[in-house]
Amino acid sequence: MELKEVDGEEQLRNENAKEKWTKLGETGNNCNNWIDKSKSDFDKVEKVKDETLDHGIDEGKDTSDGKELEQEVGDAIEGEGEKNEKEGLRKKKNEFKAETGCLWGFWTILFVSGLATLLQSTLGVRLPIVQGGTVTFVIPTIAILLQPQWECEFVTARNQYGPNLNLTQLGLPEIGSEKHREMWMLRIREIQGAIIVASLFQVLTGVSGILMYMLKYIGPLCIVPIITLTGISLFPAGSKMASGHWWIALLTMFLITIFSQYMKRVEIPCFCTKDKIAFFSLFPVLLGVMTSFIVCIILTATDVLPADKTKWGYMARTDTGMHVLTEAKWFRFPYPGQWGLPKVSMVGVFGMLAGVIAAMIESIGDYYACARLAGAPPPPLHAVNRGVFTEGVACVLAGIWGSGNGTTSYAENIGVIGITKVGSRRVVQIGGLMMLVLGCFGKFAALFTLIPTPVIGGMFMITFGMVTAVGLSNLQYIDLNSPRNLFILGVSLFFGLSLPMWITEHDVIDTGNDIIDQLLSVLLSTSMFVGGLIGFVLDNTIPGTDEERGINSWRQTSSSVKSGSSQSNYDLYNFPYIQPYLDKIKLFNYVPVCPRFLAKPVIVNSFSNEAME
Known part of the structure; x- marks a missing residue:
């Protein structure tokens, strides 16, 4: 009976506190005090425990009752912990x-x-x-x-x-929920x-x-x-x-610069051929990012x-x-x-x-x-x-x-x-x-x-x-x-x-x-x-x-199209496989995306295509 009275008083205090925070939330003041809800719940349970035990001792109750009560409160704390863990x-x-x-x-x-x-x-x-x-x-x-x-x-x-705000208290959907997914x-x-x-x-x-x-x-x-x-x-x-x-960012910039500019002419042997390749100039960004990534892995593992x-x-x-x-x-x-x-x-x-x-x-x-x-x-x-x-x-x-x-x-x-x-x-x-x-x-x-x-x-x-x-x-x-x-x-x-x-x-x-x-x-x-x-x-x-x-x-590059290479060299820009058939249809001479646009049909030479392939 005494425990119920204490619970009732605590519930009343909780309701008053909740009403107070709700009003504060509506006015937009002290919004950051809504964080650490699980910690406050734990403190409330501890407070119930202490007050109940003190009350029992003052009334001359047996210490075994206090232990049983302590066990009940402990179970409540454990249940609250499991609930918070699931949440x-x-x-x-x-x-x-x-x-x-x-x-x-x-x-x-x-x-x-x-x-x-x-x-x-x-x-x-x-x-x-x-x-x-x-x-x-x-x-x-x-x-x-x-x-x-x-x-x-x-x-x-x-x-x-502030960044530590509990967004759900403001009526916003929880991150990752269906309502949140619909928003983005x-x-x-x-x-x-x-x-x-x-x-x-x-x-x-x-x-x-x-x-x-x-x-x-x-x-x-x-x-x-x-x-x-x-x-x-x-x-x-x-x-x-x-x-x-910034130090990690500067390291990445430094490495990309070294690989792409200072080591671009450094050649290393290739295992699949006798020739050497300029490996660093081929993959400067990849090498810089991966090296910095490895450094971050080491700093993370050592808790630096x-x-x-x-x-x-x-x-x-x-x-x-x-x-x-x-x-x-x-x-x-x-x-x-x-x-x-x-x-x-x-x-x-x-x-x-x-x-x-x-x-x-x-x-x-x-x-x-x-x-x-x-x-x-x-x-x-x-x-x-x-x-x-x-x-x-x-x-x-x-x-x-x-x-x-x-x-x-x-x-x-x-x-x-x-x-x-x-x-x-x-x-x-x-x-x-x-x-x-x-x-x-x-x-x-x-x-x-x-x-x-x-x-x-x-x-x-x-x-x-x-x-x-x-x-x-x-x-x-x-x-x-x-x-x-x-x-x-x-x-x-x-x-x-x-x-x-x-x-x-x-x-x-x-x-x-x-x-x-x-x-x-x-x-x-x-x-x-x-x-x-x-x-x-x-x-x-x-x-x-x-x-x-x-x-x-x-426009110098564009003008070289008219006076540069022979027509056969431009056949590499033809459609694959179907070009000979399109050349027979004069209508396609007036289609801007067709190879014979504003030109007379010609015989396709496949030599340049093979070179590009």
Whole structure:
């Protein structure tokens, strides 16, 4: 009877405390005091135990009753511990489900990249060029998701109340639960729809042949801001990941620099041939990342890196994602619509269109660079049209599959061709097939979750810097002594950074129409769109000669198509197997993606095809 009275008093106190915290939660004050619930429950049980035992002793009860009571309270504590343990396991399982969603995205982009590589190297431009995810789609994606309707409630709550907040107390779904999965899948469906519809512009551009007219107005001073601002705009992502442990990030940068620059001419014997290969220049990024990864494994095993999540350096540990590797499925086939039906909005489509145009222009330059390094003649207009068309189709497929990104030509792959002197289509096609297969194995994708974010941040410092440098390299075509060119370049770059930063931080666009407001917000907060538009307008309106603008040097490669190699050398850009039959149909002479576009039918020579194979 006495124990029940004590329990009643404790229950009353608990109800009063709960009412007090609820009121505090409603006002948004002292929200951080909701953490450590399990500890407070344990303290309450201990308090019941102490008060009950003291009360029993004061009344002169037998000590054996106190022991029995202590045993009962101990059982209650043990039961509470088991309950908390089960609750913790359930939360970890839900968190794993959330992380598995990220893995599914990686599996999907790997699978779609393999499919795009096979399509491009077989039916597209037919050059040995790898297709994969591109950073040019990342900037508009971020701009779209920064819109108020897509603001993350979890991030807002943590920014307001602190990182240790119990989110479920605020009415937010538990991480990894079905409601939480629906929240992030809604955002993926928005990006899916934007990629699908925006990529149709690239498809129409390639199949219609209007590219020959568009290229007349696009010069280096339009290309430089687009590509350069793509790399510069991504520095916050690299900086945030590297800040988890700057020493590890610097180690990764140092190793990649050593392997790619100082040891690029160091050759080592190959076990399968008598020749020596420049091993370090072939795999500088892979070697740098793997070496830093091994260092992090050693530091994790020796507990040099802190095990406390709140301490600096924890993000460099390699055991933070071990549960993802152990519980990931061995096999999972990515399928179209795996996140649900894509959602199409005008804001998302026009925002993503900036990334599509940037990727398309960048790929055209990649085609000519790949052909030059592979020893092939410059791609004719029909091959460029077909390459752009195929990339558009691949981006549509990427959107349907739900990769969260589009695909484009990899400039890094072109550099590897120049180093290895291997320009075979079959090698690239085998690589694309391998990406298709590996994209279906969950364990393979889960391996990448073990790489610490500071290592990836250090790698981003190098790769994003290279993207910026590739954009600036197009300045070689223009006259940098011209005040006109310096004016256009400076204004497009500086304004392309300034306006999007201000638009992102201030909600100032108010035209009276919500759709137009959101559309302008996405476009004007995308740096490569703003910078590219300024460069395009100024370059085509400010008077200047073609030589001064770099147009003559820019088109020099294209003009060599007409006067360079013989027709038989260009047969490597023909369709495989079916080209002799297409040549007999005059209608295909007027189809922009066909090899006989605006030309008379000729007899196909298979010699060049065999050389490329």
